[in-house]
Amino acid sequence: NDRIRNIGISAHIDSGKTTLTERVLYYTGRIAEIHEVKGKDGVGATMDSMELERQRGITIQSAATYTVWNNHNINIIDTPGHVDFTIEVERALRVLDGAVLVLCAVGGVQCQTMTVNRQMKRYNVPFLTFINKLDRMGANPNRALQQMRTKLGHNVAFVNIPIGLEGNMRGIIDLVEERSMYFEGPFGQVIRFDEIPADFRAEASDRRQELVECVANADEILGEMFLEEKIPTNDDLKAAIRRATVQRLFSPVLVGTALKNKGVQPLLDAVLDYLPNPTEVKNYAILNQEDSSETSKILMDPARTPENPFVGLAFKLEAGKFGQLTYVRVYQGCLKKGEYIYNTRTSKKVRVQRLVRLHADQMEDVDEVYAGDICALFGVDCASGDTFTSKTSANLSMESIHIPEAVISMSMKPSNKNDTDKFSKGINRFTREDPTFRVHFDTESKETIISGMGELHLEIYSQRMEREYNCPCVMGRPKVAFRETITGPVSFDFTHKKQSGGSGQYGKVTGVLEPLESEHYTKLEFEDQTVGTNVPRQFVPAVEKSNFSFYRGELVQKKNICKVFQLFCESLFTDSSQRHVWICHRATILH
Template sequence: MPRKYPIEKTRNIGIIAHIDAGKTTVSERVLFYTGVSHKIGEVHEGDTVMDWMEQERERGITITSAATTAFWTPTYVTRTHADINADQRGKEYEHCINLIDTPGHIDFTVEVKRSLRVLDGAVVVFDGVAGVEPQSETNWHYADEYKVPRICFINKLDRMGASFERSFASIRERLTPLAFRAQLPLGAESDFSGVVDLLRVKAFEFQGEKGERVVEIPIPENMKADAEKYRRELIEAIADNDDVLMEKYLAGEEIPLEDLMRVLRKAVIDNKIIPVFTGSALKNKGVQLVLDAVVDYLPSPLDLPPVKGVNPETSAELFRKADDAEPFTALAFKIANDPYVGSLTYFRNYSGVLKRGSYILNGAKGEQERVGRIVRMHANQREEVEEIYAGEIAAIVGLKNTGTGDTLCAPESPIVLERIIFPEPVIGIRIEPKTKADQEKMGTALHRLADEDPTFRVAGDPETGETIISGMGELHLEIIVDRMKREFGVEANVGRPQVAYKETITTEAEAEGKYIKQSGGRGQYGHCWLRVKPLERGKGFVFENEIKGGIIPNEFIPAVEKGVKEALTRGIIAHYPVVDVEVALYDGSFHEVDSSESAFKIAGSMAFQEAARRAKPVILEPLMKVQVIIAQDFLGEVTGDLNSRRGKIETMTDRANTKVIDAKVPLSDMFGYATALRSLTQGRGSFSMEFNSYEPAPNNIAQLIIEGKKK
């Protein structure tokens, strides 16, 4: 079956924002205006298309990234080519938009990160009252990390207290000086009625019961001066990116709209300009013009550089461009368990064509699998397809050995793309099945859920044998337990949340590990010397083999590494996992007869434990970025309380009639904060919290942790 849409008319975009900025409401309008759904779903009514999990509809938040494919013909085409029939218009101007709606709650950051890794562009949604919020900053930094071109949409301009200018200023101050107004709002709060398009010098209102008619109106007299001022600012920024345009601009010539749009498109793709649009998705105002901007300014797969990887056999650098004729190369960015079809592997196809029934290679694992069925996803509905082309997003049903971040490729052209790095879990709870019948099912359920979510971990407590599950926050784990019950029929009792402490070393050290056992017959002999040194925070574990001249045979080297890895999980001073350490194997010896893998594994473990003990180990605790919003009257009590929780206050700013406090506070001191804040502010305060970093715990706190008195 030939490609329906040329690759230059394909857009892979995500909608990202802080919780409650209105992402899902924007997505639902997109689905309605593009004809994917014939009814607008509302978050507050629990009937949205993109939020399809029961937990999402109950809580009114997005938990997983829902993917869907929609088609869009820009509104200026339908307005200016009314004489062309719809079929012709569709063929010539319609674009295919693969849309991913991501969560805003910090506990589900993994969904945002893995989506941004495979997207070509993003629409960043802001609340017109609150402006930039903590999760907006986190998501923005992820988008910077992956160099994702983006446009902004200041939403909720109909709300009391909304201000386009204040929200725009917060984007400029806290996120980027490259933001420029592409639109201005007509009116504010309950009088908000439409937008002024600064490039086209036109105003638009949205008429009809669902705002489906985009109607051009004259720019009101009282807005002409502002429109002219901000249009000049935008055009100057655009002209800065093109010498010919700059000459025309300086000469005072009128620059044609097509030239402005062409250069603005290139500047957005190069992350040199971020245009800001506005509207109210709930009131059906502005979303169609954002879709126009997605088509006009965000990149197609062809606009971006070829994807880079390495040959797993030779380590040579490889490049694959977005072309159907190139070898098949894709990244698996999400694993989901569907109750009807089983395991679904979502993938982004970077190059080549994937056909149903073909064989693919997992580049990292070196294993081949057959592609049984390919589906294009619409939230949780599936459309079966025969093939997927370069630049498209789809899912494969039933892959057995593929994990998040694995590269899928043509067996004859192996490649491994850069993996997605996920944050470490910061909170854990003990969990036990309610009945004997739940015991076995619980293990299966937890491991299925862990396959889906790289920030969710399952481990056994070596001392008590209890199961401990860890994640990014209390809500994250609450939803995991809820899904176990609903999807797998497993009832479980859970303990109190506990902080996921880690251990690390602070200096270099060396140690010997020698395991010799003689008890009649063949003995055991393993002997190695290890050097350990600390790594930067977040770098994990690195193993270096410095053995020369075969003093330890090659077949025993992996056994030493395995022994070290096992010792890492057991900890040094308080049984917490050891992180951010480099281990080098540099010396040792072996016995022709008695040496074995198991002996070298034990020797590796012994050497690491001794070296780590000498390397001044410390306990690391998670530090959280906390934002508290309160009335001015409660400032003293709230800051005093944060200080008592070992918090460091970084900034205090004014927002409308409230005070916004930004602080860093250890997670262990934040349990029960919601109740404390309610009591301190008579129920008039709110806060949000996200993981910031792991930092060494002060000595007195570390001692309490070691003694088990601090959870």
């Protein structure tokens, strides 16, 4: 289990997450050749498997993959940067043990970096920082480091520094091992170690001292050595960095440029050296006791043994080529192909027909997975955030994922009226997959209203509708029902005559309508001041009902509603189909 790392790569838009992941897969031998995001060859990066992602050059869905580096198994989730797809980052960080926060050397800490930082804090995820794009004009890793201290309030220090910047970047200096590294070969796959260049020795010495001080502030053992003025060995420093990083008291900062293939291998080494394995992270399940309102937390046992009962969390759903794909993080025990597991939310028993490990959109069948693994199941009916266990009696649930509120709404309808079935099928699938994408039908305007995290979010779903379901859609502003009321008292003496064959209709009603004070706008006061039987008793409730019905904006034609009163109300307003009496009033019938 100590040979496993579950990491996520997250950052602000265009910091180079997907490019970095592509290099990681290439250097670990997972892919045979490198392709660029929105590259000239039109292939696109491995992790951006959706056609829309390749076309736009952005990541829309987080994609999982696994790879091996120095005999360690690394599960990687590449997440989107746009705030519109923030749920993808949220649920990735919920199930990961560590993360790599990527910063652009020019942009530094940007707005979405702060959001990602908040999400890491919420799920208590230790992280490394990688300052990317040192080849860009205006690259300034020192400024990015200072922003991490001032804007994000982190205890950070360089673990390696660049030899030259922008076009002159030749390699990097490893401050822990005190040596320089050069990346040679057409794709930087050959690493040559050398001494620190003479003109960088003073800077390297200062930066190493700064690193020791920052770690000593966060780690007791190194702190004591520092106070006793002992010089820590490289192994002491490494162990101290790991302890401080795992406890989220420190974040090591690495530098490089993924596009120019420099600094990626030291980052992979740092992931193994400093980020926690599944046994070092405490995960709790909540035990819901039916007989009491109290809940108790149970610590999950991360040992990779089949003896423990299985507990897993379905953190993401995706409709693949072969049906619904459910991403599961295993927290305890072992899951085997063909076994039965229980959904603790629905109490349903399901069979694991197919168990796969993922590499972007490719799959690899496996027979069993253990605690700490990330895998996917096929044909399991569940929702995002459901917990699965191997025991029926275990009423466990893993802590839920934070889902932000929607911020924007639009109306959406299929361009072709015959596509209604495809439209509802697509909408159902998208709402199951994405908890931040919400849909409701507005009964007043007769429109389907979709809500999400931003314009890009809704636009992407509209385009996916057309591509995946062949159902082009029209999007627009939601219509708003226009409401108005009377401003002063109005008396009425209304006669209704209708002769259309048969006995005909005749009715006359006299009375007064007056507005109530604005604080009583949810009330309706009805008063009957008729004398004798000039309005027959059985019609009075119908008059009241028609008034109330009209007030609620329901222009309904029902037999038990007084037609005379309704027609009078309609005559008060110019366009009765759109305008409704809304602020309430006092109605009195006199005659």
